[in-house]
Structure formats: structure tokens, C-alpha cells
Amino acid sequence: MEQDPRIAGAISLVVGHPTRQWTVAELAKSLELSPSYLRHLFVSCLGVPPAKFLKATRLQKAELLLRTSTMQIKTIMREVGFGDPSHFARDFAKQFGASPANYRERVVRRGRASETAHTKVNRPIATDK
Numbered sequence: 001m002e003q004d005p006r007i008a009g010a011i012s013l014v015v016g017h018p019t020r021q022w023t024v025a026e027l028a029k030s031l032e033l034s035p036s037y038l039r040h041l042f043v044s045c046l047g048v049p050p051a052k053f054l055k056a057t058r059l060q061k062a063e064l065l066l067r068t069s070t071m072q073i074k075t076i077m078r079e080v081g082f083g084d085p086s087h088f089a090r091d092f093a094k095q096f097g098a099s100p101a102n103y104r105e106r107v108v109r110r111g112r113a114s115e116t117a118h119t120k121v122n123r124p125i126a127t128d129k
Helices: 003-016 022-029 035-046 049-070 073-080 085-096 102-121
Strands: none
Touching: 003 022, 003 035, 003 049, 022 035, 022 049, 035 049, 049 073, 049 085, 049 102, 073 085, 073 102, 085 102
């Protein structure tokens, strides 16, 4: 099935307002659709129901912020629309295999390792002259 423009509208709303606690009913109403038809469109076009899409979108944004910013994890959690820290940590770990703190630590460590490797490769060779 070709991408339905209403799905593109739903994606635009979700991505454009990540902190909003969208429900399927609110999203459907914004698009002038019934909740059941919106679910049908999501599953037929994207392969997932709207609620799963909403959660995945929030978690992907959180992963990006953990990787690219120095924002506190609680701030990131609120920025992407989660209100409960334990719920956020559990969902994040389920999708990315580590808690937000451990994930960030791993990414930072990996970044330092690649910087160190880069520095070693480009470091001039010392000579005893």
C-alpha cells in the first residue's frame, strides 16, 4: 500500500510535538479520523499500531539526545514526553539494551576510544636525536 497522506500528517504531528501526551483518540481527532481507522492505517502502512509508533518515536529522540547532548537524563525524559523515570528507563532499556545512563556512558566511552585511536594514528613518531 502506498503511504497515505494522513499517516504523513500523523507522523508530522507526533514529531512536531514530542512532549505532548498523544492518545490515539486525540491523534485521530486531529486528523478527522476515527481511532479504529487510524489504527488500521498505521498497521497497514507502517506495520505497527499508533501507540507503538508514538513510543518508538519518543525513545529514538531520547537516544539521539543522550548521544549528542549533555542534557540531564530527567530533562531528556521530559523533553521526549515521558513523565515517569522508571517507565522511561524500562522502555529505553527494552529498545536499546541498556538503561539511559549506561547507554550514554557506553557512547561516551566509545567516542573517547575512537578519539584516542585517531590521536595515536596521527601522532608524530618521537625520535631520539
